[in-house]
Amino acid sequence: MNTDLNIVGKRVVRSDSLAKVTGEARYTADLRLPNMLVGKVLRSPYPHARIVRIDLTRALKVPGVKAAVSGFDAYGIKWGVFRYTQDHAMLPTDKVRYIGEDVAAVAAIDEETALEALSHIKVDYETLPAVFDPIESMKDGAPQIHDEHKNNINIHVHIDVGEVDKAMREAFIVREDTFKAAGEAYAMMEPYAVVASYKNGFLDLWMPNAGPHVRAKALSNLLKMPLNKVRVRHINSGGAFGGRSEVAPADLVASLLSIKAGRPVKLVLSREENATSSRQIHDIIATIKTGMKKDGTIVAKDYKVIYNGGAYSSTGPIATSIPFYVYEECYRFPNVRYNGYRVFTNKGIRGMYGCHGRAFLAGNEAQMDLMARELGIDPAEIRLKNGLTPGEVTATKSKITSCGLKETIETASERTDFKKQWAKRSRNKGIGMGCVAIMCGFPMGFRSGSSCYVKINDDGQVTIVTGLVDNGQGNESMVIQVASEVLGIPMGDINLVCADTEVTNLDPGSYSQAAAFVGANAVKVACENARKRIVAIAAEKLGVAETDIGLKDRMAYVVKEPDKKMPISWVVREAFFRGDPIVATGSFFPNIDFEREWVSRPWGQMAGTFSFGTSVAEVTIDPETGKVTIPRFTAAHDCGCPINPMAVEGQMEGSILQAGVATITEGNLWDKGHLLNPDLLEYKVPLACDMPEMDTIIVSSRDPAGPFGAKEGGLTVRMNAYSAVACAVANATGALFEELPLTPDRVLKIMETKKGVKK
Amino acid sequence: MILPQFEYHKVQSVAGAIALYRKYKGKARYCAGGTDLIPxxxxxxSAPAAVIDLKGIDELKTITRRKGVLIIGANVTLFDLKNDPIVREHFPALFQSLDATSCETLQMRGTIGGNILQDTRCIQYNKSLEWRTSRGFCFKMGGKACNVVLNAQACFSNYCSDNAPALxxxxxxxxxxxxxxxxxVDLEKIFSGNGKAPFTVEPGEVLTAILIPLKKTEGVYEKLRVRDSMDYxxxxxxxxxxxxxxRVCIGGIGPAPRLYVIKNMDENTIRDTADKAYADAKPVANTTISAAYRKKMVSTLVKRAIKRVLKEGGR
Amino acid sequence: MKTVKVTIQVNNEENVLQVKPYETLLETLRERLALTGAKESCGMGACGACTVLVNGIPLRSCLVLTAEVDGADITTIEGLMKDGKLHPLQEAFMEKGAVQCGFCTSGMIMTAKALLDRNKRPTKKEIVRTISSNICRCTGYKKIIEAVEEAGKK
Structure with a gap:
């Protein structure tokens, strides 16, 4: 830890927490604007059907109804994150593609009236054959969900590096397994909500989002409105986890209703709607073939991974790629082939997830352990042997700069006495390890960078303005902490304006793990630029060189004679007198290869840097019921430098719940197109009593480009915790899992039909 | 999520409740803690014209002993009942089932009467009207088929009270x-065995009290669930x-709990009881966990529960 | 439909209201009294985000009819500060980093308050049992448990 830092690296109270513990923090559903109406959506009861006619006339006659809309009131534009994925009208006019899809909507004076009006909307459908299983969907003759995608293949990512077949032939040991995992639910505590207010040609919007600028852009396209007329405003977000990254049908619906009614409209989804009709998470089938040398060196990997994408593209190309990349950023693969298919089915839309890819990642790690065991190597050793080190380049040509993978493996092993425990496994007890690396930001074109504006006000307090978003992880507090460090002004004196498209600049948002590495970097640069101005005046006034000035506790002081000092507010006022107030901007743009494209050119520098992490789970299995408990969980994460260690720990602990314990509890259940657990009772978000003792270890590899050396804070645990649990269960049972989650029925089956090692 | 329209009445006496029920011609629902009814x-x-709140009836809130019987008012909360020294001392199976019911906060609201008379559940039933309309109405919703078992003639919804089996x-x-x-009546007699209408309770009848013979027992409650709180x-x-x-009772599978009486505690009888319970259990795919597994767990839990009683007396 | 007259004390303030007979306490608090600290997350009693104290007892306000609690004394998260000072639980939640997205926080604090009100120094086990009534998607609960422990010591 840098000892010369005053506040970065300290366990500070988050700036947003006071409003949250007093109940004063406002979320979208808490907003109340004058004359506001309530919006409600009529949803498709069919998984696949042609829309023949939508008749809103009777609904409009219900007293108290002020507007009703369907896709025929929109502009026939389809949104897609990429030019080649523009397939989502948000309110369809051709056909519905999943149960729960938005079809029409009303705005009324209250919810009861709106519900009443929905029952008077008449929609004529012609039902079509539907398909729910991605394997079935890829077959010739399966119902075609989008005309332009043959065999319902939405995205095919093909990566081929080296000579995979040759390397497999020459490998000492080769193993191929298929792993499945149910898609999860984000289950953010805040059900999706939008407030749209259209006035004087301007549309103001509030909704939980992970990037206001991309949201505004999407809506400006969909509504054919100039971008400057669509303003996405700041609001607290009750959790996102990847599920609030993209424009949502509800955004378009609320906007159209407000435009039509000329009044603000609030649309709040029920918990069930949030599950069926906002975003869900891909279920995955991963076939993994691995070749190893006798000494455990991985010589080749060959992958076929099928992602059930639901009805629309969403972030398809990214979702089809990320599990592979976070793995190749962790291990050395001289020869690797990846075929990722994202397949359309008549199910809800699948988006990116903080824990995305568990079948693939846990499958890889569990399979590696089994192969290592056969070779007489333990899991820690084989990970160290194959793990990337600083300066290495990944299979798809990303250079690794700072890298604490080795340290995370070693510390997590030491803390858990891993080698000994792994060797003495019993039928009821196991220990397992999972590793991964995470890109801190990924290529998003001109949106990959961030910039910040800072002004120092007349009493020496500060306002910083940035596009950065907080979905609950503490990004707002983090940048205030960074500004405080640079300017020598306490956090309480710093106001933040963020995530408001009217006043803040472009930012990657909080869905590519870029907030610390990119967003906070921009804030740091802006504050450093402001600092230079303060220091120049202070040096002049105190009669010393600029290099001798320090800033701390609202004072500018001479470093060698700390008694020689003046308040920063004096400096600021002096600047005002000089007609040159202290304002500054700063930007950060990561070193990314912008020629890189997810499908057409899957190589080049993926991100400015990468974080690394190792999780170790200890499990106990009830041999009679198959119920797994996790008494202890250890996670080591290389975040570069923890700006607020308490916040980083919080991310790691949350990840242990959401990825780790979820491995034994969470998964969406389906009956064809019907989601069977769209609630918080049958969808099993772990409770306090289900949590292990948690030991979080922060490793600081000091990234040369990160702000104070920081990278992202905690996501590795979100992508390796399930591996640790799956490996621990494999350690106990001596067999690989076939499908996640590891519910007691599945574990008992594994124990009964133990799968041996094959060559 | 907003509630449908209904009128609300709080009554002070059981007679008052029954009179109101009569006035609404049966289109009324009694409400105790409401943790089952409101969802x-x-x-x-359920679409009653009126909700008749029983919480104002003081006589339903007491626990008394009379002539070797513990009389528990139906409105005693699960939490209060759990903390009653007699329950802890005499009825360990009940103590454990109360403790395992839902979560602490809901134990403070839910009543023992309401817990017993909770409706049966099914993963295809406890859903919004929109969801169920899309799926098609099943027997329990007044439809003509079961959405879980093809060509079924009956409703397989599960009775999920933790406490009725213990009682x-x-x-x-x-x-x-x-x-x-x-x-x-004996508690086990109030079950119809029909998931569509799981109780033999007459329309308008109020469950006023639970009566337990006041003698010391040894006992155990074993519950299988994914999460250790909240889950049925x-x-x-x-x-x-x-x-x-x-006495052994199995719950959670099908619309009625099943009772088995063991007269001699020997290994054979225990095994026979476990086998019989296993054979009787007819779980279907209407929970988050597979039916075959739940069936298998019947004998596992029976054996485990009996073993624990014999070993530790349920303490 | 006829409305029902209720008198409820909310955070020591008397409110005489005409409410719908089928109105939940959560709706009354949020829509009529603009006390939006209690959140609707699941609306079915499965998450605890709407927990408030009714006569000192933690209840899921989404499952309670306002008509039922006529005459009751209700405390919401907005009523925890006394004379401008935070409740020890509020302080501890901040200091221990027990707050992330904040959507479960008010329900979690109210549930914990009911525990501390009846048991000043709960054990960790007792805290875990109590807060297993509420879902938090962000924190993994560790810092929440620590915060309740800490508040118990204050």
């Missing part, structure tokens, strides 16, 4: 007061033992 109303699984092992009776007067049982087994005889 049903929100999902439009049955304690030979509990329930007192019901209705339009035709008062009656006291996927299958559960209660055992209470006194004087060398044991």
């Amino acid at each position: 049903l109303l929100k999902q439009r699984l 049955i092992t304690l030979s509990a009776k329930v007192r019901l007061k209705g339009l035709k007067g008062e009656r006291t 049982p996927l299958v559960d087994a209660a055992v209470s033992m006194a004087g060398g005889k044991a």
Whole structure:
């Protein structure tokens, strides 16, 4: 830890927490604007059907109804994150593609009236054959969900590096397994909500989002409105986890209703709607073939991974790629082939997830352990042997700069006495390890960078303005902490304006793990630029060189004679007198290869840097019921430098719940197109009593480009915790899992039909 | 999620409740803690013209002992009942089932009467009106088929009270007061075995009290669930033992709990009981966990519960 | 439909209201009294985000009819500060980093308050049992447990 830092690296109270513990923090559903109406959506009861006619006339006659809309009131534009994925009208006019899809909507004076009006909307459908299983969907003759995608293949990512077949032939040991995992639910505590207010040609919007600028852009396209007329405003977000990254049908619906009614409209989804009709998470089938040398060196990997994408593209190309990349950023693969298919089915839309890819990642790690065991190597050793080190380049040509993978493996092993425990496994007890690396930001074109504006006000307090978003992880507090460090002004004196498209600049948002590495970097640069101005005046006034000035506790002081000092507010006022107030901007743009494209050119520098992490789970299995408990969980994460260690720990602990314990509890259940657990009772978000003792270890590899050396804070645990649990269960049972989650029925089956090692 | 329209009445006496029920011609629902009823109303699984709140009836809130019987008012909360020294001392199976019910906060609201008379559940039933309309109405919703089992003739919804199986092992009776007067019946007799209408309770009858013979028992409650709080049982087994005889009750599978009486506690009888319970259990795919597994767990839980009673007396 | 007259004390303030007979306490608090600290997350009693104290007892306000609690004394998260000072639980939640997205926080604090009100120094086990009534998607609960422990010591 840098000892010369005053506040970065300290366990500070988050700036947003006071409003949250007093109940004063406002979320979208808490907003109340004058004359506001309530919006409600009529949803498709069919998984696949042609829309023949939508008749809103009777609904409009219900007293108290002020507007009703369907896709025929929109502009026939389809949104897609990429030019080649523009397939989502948000309110369809051709056909519905999943149960729960938005079809029409009303705005009324209250919810009861709106519900009443929905029952008077008449929609004529012609039902079509539907398909729910991605394997079935890829077959010739399966119902075609989008005309332009043959065999319902939405995205095919093909990566081929080296000579995979040759390397497999020459490998000492080769193993191929298929792993499945149910898609999860984000289950953010805040059900999706939008407030749209259209006035004087301007549309103001509030909704939980992970990037206001991309949201505004999407809506400006969909509504054919100039971008400057669509303003996405700041609001607290009750959790996102990847599920609030993209424009949502509800955004378009609320906007159209407000435009039509000329009044603000609030649309709040029920918990069930949030599950069926906002975003869900891909279920995955991963076939993994691995070749190893006798000494455990991985010589080749060959992958076929099928992602059930639901009805629309969403972030398809990214979702089809990320599990592979976070793995190749962790291990050395001289020869690797990846075929990722994202397949359309008549199910809800699948988006990116903080824990995305568990079948693939846990499958890889569990399979590696089994192969290592056969070779007489333990899991820690084989990970160290194959793990990337600083300066290495990944299979798809990303250079690794700072890298604490080795340290995370070693510390997590030491803390858990891993080698000994792994060797003495019993039928009821196991220990397992999972590793991964995470890109801190990924290529998003001109949106990959961030910039910040800072002004120092007349009493020496500060306002910083940035596009950065907080979905609950503490990004707002983090940048205030960074500004405080640079300017020598306490956090309480710093106001933040963020995530408001009217006043803040472009930012990657909080869905590519870029907030610390990119967003906070921009804030740091802006504050450093402001600092230079303060220091120049202070040096002049105190009669010393600029290099001798320090800033701390609202004072500018001479470093060698700390008694020689003046308040920063004096400096600021002096600047005002000089007609040159202290304002500054700063930007950060990561070193990314912008020629890189997810499908057409899957190589080049993926991100400015990468974080690394190792999780170790200890499990106990009830041999009679198959119920797994996790008494202890250890996670080591290389975040570069923890700006607020308490916040980083919080991310790691949350990840242990959401990825780790979820491995034994969470998964969406389906009956064809019907989601069977769209609630918080049958969808099993772990409770306090289900949590292990948690030991979080922060490793600081000091990234040369990160702000104070920081990278992202905690996501590795979100992508390796399930591996640790799956490996621990494999350690106990001596067999690989076939499908996640590891519910007691599945574990008992594994124990009964133990799968041996094959060559 | 907003509730549908209904009128609300708080009554001070059981007679008052019954009179109101009569006034609404049966289109009324009694409400105690509401933790089961309110979600049903929100999902439009029940559409009464009126909700008759029983919480104002003081006589339903007491626990008394009379002539060797513990009389528990139906409105005693699960939390208060759990913390009653007699329950802890005499009825360990019940203590454990109360402790395992839902979560602490809901134990403070939910009542023992309401817990017993909770509706049966199914993963295809406890859903919004929109969801169920899309899926098609099943038997329990007044439809013509079961959405879980193809060509089924009956409803397989599960009775998920944690406490009724424990109470049955304690030979509990329930007192019901209705339009035709008062009656006291064995708890296990109030189940129809039909998931569509799981109780033999007459329309308008109020469950007023639970009566348990006041003798010391040894007992255990075993519950299988994914999370250790909040979850309903996927299958559960209660055992209470006194004087060398044991009563075993299985819940969570199908619309009625099933009672098994063991007269001699020997290894063979225990195994036979587990086998019989296993054979009787007919779980279907209407929970988050597979039916075959739940069936298998019936005998596992029975054996485990009995083993625990014999070993630790349920303490 | 006829409305029902209720008198409820909310955070020591008397409110005489005409409410719908089928109105939940959560709706009354949020829509009529603009006390939006209690959140609707599941609306079915499965998450605890709407927990408030009714006569000192923690209840899921989404499952309670306002008509039922006529005459009751209700405390919401907005009523925890006394004379401008935070409740020890509020302080501890901040200091221990027990707050992330904040959507479960008010329900979690109210649930914990009911525990501390009846048991000043709960054990960790008792805290875990109590807060297993509420879902938090962000924190993994560790810092929440620590915060309740800490508040118990204050």
